[in-house]
Amino acid sequence: MKLLKKVFKRKTTWFVFLIVIAFIYLNNSSLLAQKRESQPFLLAHRGVAQTFTMKGIQNDTCTAERIYKPEHNFLENTIPSMDAAFKDGADMVELDVHITKDNQFAVFHDWTVDCRTNGKGVTRDYTMAELKKLDIGYGYTADGGKTYPFRGKGINLMPSLNEVMEHFPHQAFLIHVKSNDPKEGRQLAKYLSQFSKKRLKNITVYGGDEPIDSLKKEMPNLKVMSKATMKDCLIPYIATGWTGYVPKACENTELHIPEKIGPFLWGWPSRFLNRMDDVDTRTIIVGGNGSEFSTGFDSIQDLKRLPDGYSGGIWTNRIDKIGDYYKTNEE
Template sequence: MKRFVRIIKSKLVLFLLLLFVFVYLNNSSFFTEQRSGAPLLLAHRGLAQTFTMEGITGDTCTAERIYEPEHPFLENTIPSMEAAFRAGADIVELDIKPTKDGQFAVFHDWTLDCRTNMQGKVGDFTLAELKKMDIGYGYTADQGQTYPFRGQGIGLMPSLEEVLAYFPDQPFLIHIKSNDPQEGGQLARYLETLPDNRLQQLTVYGGDEPIAALQSSLPGIRVMSLATMKSCLLPYLAAGWTGYMPSACENTQLHIPEKIAPWLWGWPDRLLSRMDRANTRVIVVGGSGSDFSSGFDTPQDIQRLPGGFTGGIWTNRIDRIAPLYQNGGN
């Protein structure tokens, strides 16, 4: 009996050892295709004014806490997007809000109070009325002693249609800033008018309900929400060690906080290759996920990424990050 138990134990140990070796080799960079090239750079809100993230909440007026300006661009404007692409961005992220006259304004905040010289919700105004506002009015780097962008933001709030017409061949990440399914339906009706090759250049993310509504009308477009992230990552965490790829991970986008990424099976190269085969884009954002606006904004930030990283990088300072990968850099 003791001999039998010893045999069982030895076989169990051998099985666990072989299983460990399999899991390790199947999720390491060994025996995987060599990845090369520069990472994909995603410019958050174009080239924008940045601000301290300390103590920030959903109600914080970020225009009142910007750093001393180093460039003249304001977020979510055509000049800021043009500057981002010129600097080296592969994709630009922008925010949309429905207007009173059924269009989409490109603007971040729910209300106009923080950034502009007007008050009220974006949806209370027509696009023509919004264009008369000064979107640079509320920016200050010194607690209101000076306002360096006042008078410079009049007419700069674009519509989504204007942005896509101005940049007919550039990729965008469109952010629905609500959980209203009607916004998803409204956006789907507009995007349905675009040719298929243009839709392939666009990704939409936002609340679960508008993204579900959008996807039901446009099943081929790449989307992301908390629900789509969970439906992909939870089964992947459970079984991805085998190489299994959940169907929910196909044709989507994943924003992975840098502190969580190393816990995903195959990080980084094998995971990226698996997601490439599923036509899914992996974007790494800064921090632990408490704020998905945190990015890699300095050369020191980039050093936290694995060497030779070829996935997507979320940045608020494309002007600082893109040069690291140009002319054979990094």
């Protein structure tokens, strides 16, 4: 009798175990997910920009000194480059901002102006008018300094954030706060608060934990992202996502998921994307494992690494190439 009970108990345990495994599979398999019909959402990093080798890059590397041979005449973070990106098929353009000496927001990548321009010093020590006088194409070279193809062509090209917003009144932007100053988050919140709810639906802000936290306190309905918001969402999701539960911290935010991390998320890709869509969160896939600098999907060969039928967001440094690919496939 005892032996019979042991056998029965063991069979029951295995049966329950198999039921749980079946539930997890059925609840997270993308094969059984609701079909996603849309094309991927294309995020153009810095607009149409000059790209560069990522080998050995560090935080203080001057990337303008290591660009590839130019294939176009656009410079990053400028209105012409953003205009070209949208025409090439970008759904959203990422841009970088720094506060200026006269409390405007300059659209420029670097903490200092030394690398790209003919100026010296910290970007925030200049007024917006002074920054416009700099030649932002001055430091670009593809041959180790033998030639500088963009010198003299970048004067008055650095825009303010206000100029960008006025030039593109309806387009979507991902604004990158480059400092980790909480005051800058509050200043950006004050600036963005003048826009309508409809306009702000197309604006997302990301950056350091402190400025994003201070901005979010001022504008709780604005979509934001930082390392802290990513952790607040994904750590509990990894623990409970197998049930289909989406933590509240995942609502109304943006997630940048490295391609090598994606497969470890419950329901990746389609179930995960559907769950995030349901809580108004945008998912962008980026290249590598998250340790690289701004690695994206920049060629047709890169796109082949995407999961079959992937229709979430894609981070790209070459919207001029990737946009054409999706335009052709759409037709």
